[in-house]
Amino acid sequence: MSNAIEITGLRKIYAAQGNAPAKEALKGVDLSITSGSIFGLLGPNGAGKSTMINILAGLVNKTEGRVVIWGFDQDVNPRQSRAAIGVMPQELNMDPYFTPRASLDVQAGLYGVPKADRWTDELLELVGLTDQAEAYARNLSGGMRRRLLLAKALVHRPQILVLDEPTAGVDITLREMLWNNVRKLNEQGMTIILTTHYLEEAEEMCDEIAIINHGELVVRQGTRELLSRADGKTLVIDIGERIELPALPEGATPEWRPDGRLAISYPPSRIRADQLLDALRNAKVPIIDVASEQPDLEDVFVELTRG
Numbered sequence: 001m002s003n004a005i006e007i008t009g010l011r012k013i014y015a016a017q018g019n020a021p022a023k024e025a026l027k028g029v030d031l032s033i034t035s036g037s038i039f040g041l042l043g044p045n046g047a048g049k050s051t052m053i054n055i056l057a058g059l060v061n062k063t064e065g066r067v068v069i070w071g072f073d074q075d076v077n078p079r080q081s082r083a084a085i086g087v088m089p090q091e092l093n094m095d096p097y098f099t100p101r102a103s104l105d106v107q108a109g110l111y112g113v114p115k116a117d118r119w120t121d122e123l124l125e126l127v128g129l130t131d132q133a134e135a136y137a138r139n140l141s142g143g144m145r146r147r148l149l150l151a152k153a154l155v156h157r158p159q160i161l162v163l164d165e166p167t168a169g170v171d172i173t174l175r176e177m178l179w180n181n182v183r184k185l186n187e188q189g190m191t192i193i194l195t196t197h198y199l200e201e202a203e204e205m206c207d208e209i210a211i212i213n214h215g216e217l218v219v220r221q222g223t224r225e226l227l228s229r230a231d232g233k234t235l236v237i238d239i240g241e242r243i244e245l246p247a248l249p250e251g252a253t254p255e256w257r258p259d260g261r262l263a264i265s266y267p268p269s270r271i272r273a274d275q276l277l278d279a280l281r282n283a284k285v286p287i288i289d290v291a292s293e294q295p296d297l298e299d300v301f302v303e304l305t306r307g
């Protein structure tokens with residue numbers, strides 16, 4: 001199967017409530033998610049990411065459109081489509097008197113996993129909670145709770161794992177542990193879908209990225225192709241001291257950095273770096289050191305979601 005998820009014409013309108021008018025959170029989105037990928041769903045606040053994830057998870061009813069999960073149409077085979085997906089939610093609420101082991105057992109029960117097929121010990125091991133298996137949830141740290149939520153999302157061995165802002169407010173150690181787990185699961189064939197506000201993280205982790213804005217799909221591309229869309233690079237040059245600059249090729253924009261270096265932004269599709277360096281050399285500007293800066297996902301994101 002090539003697509004883990006196929007979404008067609010997905011619309012969600014939240015009904016008006018009191019003084020709040022109705023809100024169209026998704027305006028007819030088409031999106032496919034390749035199976036086996038780590039897929040990033042990005043967008044500014046209020047873009048509709050959570051709405052989409054909650055629809056996939058079966059927690060929010062769509063207004064219109066078709067959602068096929070692992071080959072099962074949500075409307076035709078709701079049970080199978082739900083069984084194919086596991087969701088690690090954002091919120092850390094949990095029953096304070098449940099131990100991690102009990103939470104996993106209850107969750108497995110909810111998904112109808114027979115006792116013989118449960119993998120509770122392996123799961124506890126996977127997320128590093130073996131030592132806390134019998135501790136009350138109220139005694140778990142925030143990081144441990146998050147790891148328990150990941151384990152809960154996996155009890156029924158879903159083919160697709162959805163992580164909603166998994167690393168928001170999480171320290172570096174836990175973040176690394178989460179990503180190591182996610183990579184391991186992905187290597188075993190699991191499709192991963194995640195939302196994150198950390199664009200650096202998405203750039204590093206995701207094979208493919210979709211950006212939504214105001215309920216519409218803005219772009220869906222391989223991460224590398226997406227990054228190459230931004231036609232802007234910067235040469236950062238140490239020329240010793242601030243001087244009057246010679247004319248540069250049209251389209252190049254010079255700027256002095258606070259550290260005294262000269263930063264020249266340019267579109268690589270029209271200007272080559274050596275043309276810039278030649279212009280400086282011809283004017284006898286000393287070039288002590290040069291560094292090149294590539295656009296990152298942040299640049300592309302800002303460009304695509306502006307306005």
Ligand SMILES: Nc1ncnc2c1ncn2[C@@H]1O[C@H](COP(=O)(O)OP(=O)(O)OP(=O)(O)O)[C@@H](O)[C@H]1O
Nearest residue numbers: 014023024025043044045046047048049050051052
């Ligand atoms: N239950 C609801 N009732 C009414 N409006 C809602 C509801 N949930 C979300 N919305 C609205 O729908 C829009 C999309 O919200 P959503 O939470 O899906 O965005 P998001 O991209 O996940 O944002 P964030 O990054 O802030 O979590 C927003 O304008 C939001 O106010």
